[in-house]
Amino acid sequence: MLNYPDKVNSVRARVAAACERAGRQPEAVTMIAVTKYVGVDETRSLMQAGIYDLGENRVQTAIDKITQIAEPSIRWHFIGSLQTNKVKEVLPYFSMIHSLDRYSLAKELQRQCEKQGRSIDCLVQVNVSGEQTKSGFHPDEVKGFLNEIRDLDLIHVRGLMTMAPLMNNAEDTRPVFKRLCQLRDSLRVSHPKLEHLSMGMSADFEVAVEEGATLIRVGSILVKS
Numbered sequence: 209m210l211n212y213p214d215k216v217n218s219v220r221a222r223v224a225a226a227c228e229r230a231g232r233q234p235e236a237v238t239m240i241a242v243t244k245y246v247g248v249d250e251t252r253s254l255m256q257a258g259i260y261d262l263g264e265n266r267v268q269t270a271i272d273k274i275t276q277i278a279e280p281s282i283r284w285h286f287i288g289s290l291q292t293n294k295v296k297e298v299l300p301y302f303s304m305i306h307s308l309d310r311y312s313l314a315k316e317l318q319r320q321c322e323k324q325g326r327s328i329d330c331l332v333q334v335n336v337s338g339e340q341t342k343s344g345f346h347p348d349e350v351k352g353f354l355n356e357i358r359d360l361d362l363i364h365v366r367g368l369m370t371m372a373p374l375m376n377n378a379e380d381t382r383p384v385f386k387r388l389c390q391l392r393d394s395l396r397v398s399h400p401k402l403e404h405l406s407m408g409m410s411a412d413f414e415v416a417v418e419e420g421a422t423l424i425r426v427g428s429i430l431v432k433s
C-alpha cells in the first residue's frame with residue numbers, strides 16, 4: 209500500500225506554498241480526496257491520513273463504499289454528472305453536489321429534499337472552457353439559472369465548480385480558474401452565499417489555489433504511485 213500520510217502531507221505543503229504565493233490562508237482551502245480509483249481499504253487509509261472530505265463520481269460504487277465505510281465524520285462530495293433518476297438514491301449519502309448543471313436536476317433535488325426532509329448544498333457547474341465534452345453552464349448563463357432556482361428553497365447554492373481542460377502545462381489553465389473566480393465575485397453581490405470555488409485537480413491544483421480555489425479535488429496524485 210502507498211504511504212498515504214506522506215502523499216497527503218506533500219499535497220498539503222504544495223497547497224500551503226501556493227497560498228503563500230497568493231497571500232491566502234491555507235485554512236481557506238479544503239482538500240477533497242477523490243477516491244473513485246480505489247476501494248474501501250485505501251479509502252480508509254486516506255481517512256486515517258487526516259482527510260475528512262472525500263469525492264466520488266459514480267452513484268452505485270459510491271453508495272456501496274459509503275455504506276461499508278459508515279463513518280459519519282466524513283463529508284462525501286458528489287462530483288460526477290448526476291442523472292435525474294438517481295437523485296433520490298444519492299441524496300441520503302452526500303453533503304454536497306458539485307455538478308448542478310441543469311434546471312431539471314435542481315427541480316428533482318428540491319422535490320426529493322422535500323420528501324426526505326432535508327436540504328442540500330450544491331455548486332453550479334460552469335463550463336468555462338467551452339469544450340463540447342464538458343457539461344455545465346456557459347458563464348453568461350449562471351446568473352439567469354440562479355434566478356430561475358431562487359424559489360427552490362431546499363437547494364443551497366454555495367458556489368461554483370469547473371473542470372479545466374487537460375493541458376500539457378498547468379499554467380495554461382490559469383485563465384479558466386481566473387474566469388470562474390471573477391464570475392463568483394460578480395454574482396456574489398446579489399448572491400452572498402456563493403463562497404466556494406471547486407476547481408483544481410491533480411495536474412493543476414496549485415494554479416487553482418493561486419486563483420482562489422476553496423475546494424480542490426485531487427485523486428491520482430494521492431492514490432497512484
Ligand SMILES: *Cc1c(COP(=O)(O)O)cnc(C)c1O
Nearest residue numbers: 242265287409410425426427428
Ligand atoms: C476524477 C475527478 C477528479 C480527480 O482527478 P485527478 O486528476 O485524478 O486528481 C476531480 N474532479 C472530477 C470531477 C473528477 O471526475
